[in-house]
Amino acid sequence: MAMLHTVNKSPFERSSLNSCLNKSKEGSSILLIEDAVVGALKGTKVADDLSAAIANKNVYVLGSDLNTRGFTEADILDGIKTVDYAGFVDLVAEHSNVQSWL
Amino acid sequence: MKFTLLINEGPYQHQASDTAYQFAKAALEKGHEIYRVFFYNDGVNNATRLAIPPQDDRNITENWAALAKEHELDMVVCIAAAQRRGMLDADEAGRQGKDANNIHPAFRISGLGQLVEGGIQADRLLTFGD
């Protein structure tokens, strides 16, 4: 089983998404929560990094945190999947361990 | 599956406690077990029973307390982190000669070993912080 990484900071303010991307293995999963959800938007300066990650990792975004900040699934990069809290729980259960990039 | 949750940020200042609460609720609804919720760093401030949030906002401490009552959650506040920040239960206030206490009865104060033990006993330990 692969590892689940969570990121909760905006990549425009802090570097934890970058740290996560460069220390997560192929086949692992990354879940963007809290302020990190804005990193999933289309057309940002980190869009290329995330698109590269999507090629060999599973990238998810917590939908309610996206909605809370005024965005929907239509606003995020193709290939990023939206989950709710139940989906968040499933991801934690399905992966071998979890690391929160704080 | 058994989860231990570690909450490292105080209420309102940061979303961490809210996220952890929503996660705990969803996990319990799916039939999972929350082995322990451990409050550390400024997360100990979630245990104050004296907060008065505006009426149109959520009451984070009461939300945790209600969830704990419904599911018999073990909510542990780190004693070292709590003492640093002036969070005391009645016993501790008496022992330290302080004139007040502020820990909500739904929480209990204990040592950091409870966090490590939570990591050993649970299938997953999940951190919510800043």
Add this chain to the structure above:
Amino acid sequence: MSDGIKKFMFVNTKAPYGTVYALESLEVVLISAAFDQSVSLVFCDDGVFQIANNQNTDGSGMKNFSPAYKALGDYDINKLYVEKESLEERGLSLDNLMDLTYEDEDDDWAEKPSIILVSRAELADLMDEQDVVISS
């Protein structure tokens, strides 16, 4: 996980003093030593500053907790992984870090370095094999 022993990894990513995370993480690490688990530490990103040598808090009034890292070896915590790229990005080398060692009981108590320099890719592999990862 085998024979009830879990692999705990404490990942330090933040600089010391500006926030309390480094100090309070170290307190968890010291407690964890009492539980006979497999414990390792990681210093990456700004976490590498936590073990910089010559920390002097006289002027700031902060508590200098850096000596506590030197005690880790006495607690049988001797796997301190430092990410090479994080050091380089910050203009640092091993010479800028404290001399952290332990005495190897399987080798006639010879004093050995606790710091293990690893690449980003090696670190990703190490994280992947843990049971519990606590980062701050």
